Amino acid sequence: MPNAKPLGGALVLDLADEPLLVTGRYLADMGARVIHVEAAGGDATRARGPFVDGEAGMERGLPHLLYNAGKQSLALDLESDEAWGRIRAIAETADVVIAPVEKSDRARALLETLEAAEEGPAVIDAVLRRGQPELAVSDLAAAAAGGLLYCCGFPEAPPDYPAGKLGYKQASYVGVAAACAAIFDRRLRDRRNRAEISLQEATASTTIQAANQNIWRWWGSVCERAGESGLENRALGTGFNSWKTGNTGTVTLIKSYGTTFATKDGQWVAFMPNPVRWALFSEWYREVMGEGYGMGTEEWQDPMFRAAHREEMNRYFIEFCASLDRDELVRRGQEGRHYATPVQTAADIAGDPHLHVRDFFPAVEHPALGRAIPKPRSPYRFSAFDVEARPAPALGEHTETVLRALDAGSLGARRGTARGRAGDLPLSGYRVLDFCWMAAGPLITELLANLGADVVKVESATGIDQVREFVHPPTGFGIDTGGFFADCNTNKRSLTLNLHKPETVDFIKQHLLPRFDMVTSNYAPDAMSKWGLGPEHLLPLRPDLVIGSFPVMGHSGPKSHWRAIGNGVLALSGVPGHMGEPDRPPVGMGTLHTDFTLAPIAAAGLIAALLQREETGEGQFLEIAQYEASVHLLDTELIDQLVNGVTTARRGNASPDAVPHGVYPTAGDDRWVAISAHTDAQWLALCDAMGRGDLASRSDLAGVEGRRGAEAEINAAIAAWTSDGDEWEIAERLQARCIPASALESVADQVERDAGLRDYYLSYDRGEVPFLAHKQPFTWNGAYLPTRPSPALGEHNLEILQGELGLDDETLAQLVIDEIVC
Template sequence: MTDATPHRAALAGLRVLEVGGGAAAAYCGRLLADAGAEVCSTALREPLRLAGIVRADDPVEQAYGHWLAAGKTLLPAMAQDAVQTLSRGFDLVLVGEASQCDAAALQPRVASVDLCWFGRWDPRHGWPGSDLVVQALNGMPHMVGPEDGPPLANGDRQATLVGGVTAYIAACAALLAEPAGTPRRLEVSIAEANLVLAEMHMYFFQRDGQPMRRWGINRFAPNSPVGIYPCREGWVGITVATPDQWRALCEALDLKTMAADEGLATRELRFGRLDEVEQGLCAALARRTATEWAAVGRDHRVPIVVVPDAEGILQHPVFGARASLGRLALPGGAVQVPRTPFGLTETPVPTHLAPARAMAVDHPAGPAQATATPAAVAHAPPLQGLTLVDFSMGWAGPLAARLLADLGATVVKIEAARYPDWWRGMNWTPEFIAERGYELSSIFCGMNRGKQGVSIDLTTAAGRQIALDLVRGADAVVENQAAGVMAKFGLDYAQLRAVRPDVVMASMSCFGTGNAWSGTRAYGSTLEQGSGLPSFTGTPGTPPTMTHLAHGDPVGGLYGCAGLLTALVHRRRHGQGQYVNISMVEAMLQFTTPALLAHQLVPAVPLRRGNRRGHAVPHGIYPAAGADQWLALEVADADGFAALCQLLGRSDWAQDPALRTLEGRREHEDAIDAAIAAWSRPQAPATAAATLRAAGIAAAPVLRADQLEADPDLAGADLFIDLVRAVSGPQRQVGPAIRQDGQRLGARSPAPLLGEHSQAALQAHAGIGPARFDALVAEGVIGLSPKPARNLV
């Protein structure tokens, strides 16, 4: 605690009505309940309450339903008009993607948040949705798995978790907005929310023009080494991004020959000899355990982490010290599950998840608003008037800050001429600087739109004072520097709080601050590796399998934004700032929930099943006509399987009573998969998917990330933001998955050039006039061109 004021839950006193079903909306409601809101759940009809949540009659599905319902009050099902009346007594209403509820008719005091698989503005609206379909359409599975296929989908439930936390961000933004006479109408597309995972790859394609492809398990060109490798005991994840890190890795593993080999000096050269590189790594790693090598990595500042299995997660020393796992009460006993990873130090979320409780139908609705529906108004962006100082670099921190800019906040991005954002470039040669290569990074531009760029040397006393002056006039700060860096600059939370007592500061690091592993050097790949998620991906006999080059960055950015906004809502309501200690590995840990439940409840069931899932048979990715073309489909119930049988010409299967059960289909899964592959192989994937959807079956072609920018469905959904920036020129960027009052939110100014807004922003936010500004430039405190002191090779 930072003062003597007793903490209260961040959202205590707020009332939320959740209209189920849908797992994304239920997860958003769970996050709101964990943050302290009173969440009441209902449905238009009782069967809809658990639609998309409990998808089969098995203990893991039932437990997942309990996890999503924890802390909520369950109201009886009621008709649309009763829900409309009830909504007037709530601050927020969540409308689930499977609810069949008319969100526009509801009248909460602040806002409604309406979730759907595909937005009502999207040409794909009405498609059957599922995690697998969303993943196929965002391009990520295409890059994962064996070179000859099939591609590997991400784990189950991931798409709905991303949709749910995005809806939570929208809800918190609405709670921070200036009060309005009518409720804000916020809409979130789950499919669009998941495109945050694909942004980096889209921008890489804009940069390189190279189509995406699979290179094999745990291989992501041209990065090397980035993967998961066996040790004497256990597995480690390793990521090397810079020349300094390669040299440090060779020193740590005693690979003197490799260190001296100029043919391995760059990541591109190493990728060309990856078999040789990985053979050398595995031979060295066999000398020690994974735990020992992770300690060596911390000592040498190389991103090396243990890749835990399910039991390793449950027994993890840092997860235990941080209470990263909570206890969920189930009818048969308690289990451990990932805790909501908001990192709130003054208003922590609970570590014990209380089961949902039922309440009778006469639950009071609270004070009613006027019966008549008010006329629609055009609300200002919800975060207009809020100011954030952004000390972050790379992807996760800048994404969290960009989301605030997209929602209307003023974001002042701090860089330094001697240490610019690392996504501007890694190798700062004189030629790179002379050609202004640091202004051409498409991914830097994508992550930093809508921000004001200020260049300050924070190692100087004057630079530190400017930063403090900026914070004095701000509401919040975000940073993702290495452990100890902000304190070294004199800008840690205690020092910022001295100039702005109610400031909210979010620190985003791999394992969080203040623990034995806080100094772990990390990238987005490290976060996926360290979460243990790869232990549940792929098939037996293969290494734990990564599903993304930098999975932890966009996921960490979403949860970092959510934690920051939660603290800001508490500050708005109670006047108290706080330190938000985000562990981005804990954000990735959310995705392990189904596997952890399975490990504790049905330990005999294998956790690595390729593209198969326990709730649906068939469920997979199948070959289609053309080189490396694939089709994703899943059948949710017996009626869907009967429809599939008609397409396959297998009326005998349709008439077999055993195959009308999930268990019966599971016993014949190999034969069913083979029949689907024979049917799909001669067809174009989009054609086959359309045929399946017409029969009511969830299906989609497996797209490549480089195809997304030209996807006519995404263009028809008005998703993209087209910006023109000095030096780098035009760029098409992915807009936020949040609409307000029917209009897509999103910042419309391009990412700043290095120091572009220094004079104007420092005058506006720190009171620095022209003469003082010129003097600071002359002293080198403010730099308008790079003079990097790192990675010169």
């Protein structure tokens, strides 16, 4: 396996605290030299459990072993001016500095100095809310402010806090993409950039299916938590294949019934029959449930009948799944090319033979431990670079080496050997031929488009991107009014080609391929190859092409044929299996979260591969399996299972790191505030805010472990205090005391009340239909990336085919007659 590193020669100074800690890990995976600065006594990650074999120690913390893998440790006395002088000198030679969210005075001064300099590194920074850098930060507050919490859980109960610290994860992933774009721009154009990520916006970007702002704007509808049924929303599109059935004139108002069901053996499964294979599902259904019963009768063959009887259909699905064991249901479902995946825990993931065949859990030698431990490998699989599974560094392991190189003048980022193309944005002048569909893939290429790439989305009326069919307005309904589609495809151009005709593939290879730098797809592994558009077909024609493929299970392994869409990949990830109260079903996640987390890490990998292409002239194939990327959403649940054999119990809204940590009722219907105290000082400040000196004075509550023993009592006291107040006012009062807190925002709050988000949405009209679309959740040099509306179907056919390819009217007409352009 070749081992040229996509980010080889890049130097990253990692000052990150927990919110952006994962960013440096992914940059190190792709070959960057990441110098992680920590205090002489170690950073906070080293002190956080769980620990190897349950034994605490500076080198034994599983969060450290997971999130600092591949980095170098520079341990300094961070109270000394001399240390910060050294840090500044390193920063001035670096490509990127990852800033801490909670900044000491010295860290803030360093960043201000770098900002004022004419030359220097790119800076990746983050805040909880845009324009309010002073706010105290927690993942719970990010999940609340971003609308994620409002979408998770069961009706008439406090919303469920998801496993995995998903607000921090998404911000870190966005940080990876921003850092790769900055390295690309610096290496090829000698430009420095600054990105500021909003944790609120990053979290909100994962809710655009569940809490789409257009549903609120058009229908006045806010998603309602429905537990195992996911979410309920009164406004959806007409469903799969509506364009083929001709039902294009009205919008069906239905509940968003769930796709997660209990099975005979007490397990859970995400299940939805493939709509285009309903007849085959009916045979299976009759085999299990008997002839003449339920969905086995003739009228259920009609998709519009099913749409009109979804509540009844949901009951039949419950009965059907309860009649089969989980693994049997999944096996038969996948054999029938339906969407069937198990709701997994870390134990299921750790024992999955598919992942073991793909060598996803290599044993990594850790000299500081004197042993090897298994860890989940990077989700990146580059054809030109074998990502090495590396250990996390011992405390200060690289201090002497780094400082010696600094003093010798040999520490620094490698300068570029190629020049980028003209344009104001990192990817200006680069072109992407995009075959992605649904949400997970298009969101990847949307980020590339927002960063300046010319992304041409290939679709057709005969093979429509089904995301176009969901979330429509009450009037003016049409193929181009999908509110969800509008959020996944900004800045792109649309070209309609019929991929089911061999002549179309020849046309693509002859006329389009020579003009593009990148080809992307998230189809099943064999789809592009069946069309003659796989890497084995395209790279011989264009050896400098970067090809990205993002299938669910990867191109190899015993489950590579498995199909899944958002909720199915989420079930595989382990997040639902480890969230919520232990006495409730493990299905409280209301968002198709994995669709949105893949985008920034995949975009980062493509940018890194493109940078390598620009410097070497050689293209490559990048695979990221959605399943493998998704299991990294877990916090320490998976590595604890792998290393210690411990299956982490579900713990509701509690946290192993903070007490209190929860969601508390406020005045009004379904109104809540998120509050956490991560330090003893925050606990005392909270007691003072509540006027509970009695709690503050209790010695048994002075430390976090003591408070854990009285958690129910503390939660009750907080709920009594918040219950007749306004969540926004409570959060503001607590933030003034440096306590992480936030109102739980619904999409209505985000659109109507939260002034900090007003510039985050792109507002435009398509005909008489008003739209709102999310921008990227970071600013680039102080402004959001330029954002244009998503394209109408085939909107750019003439612009591309005649304006750029130079086809005359007769040739174009023949392509239409031959159904190549359609």
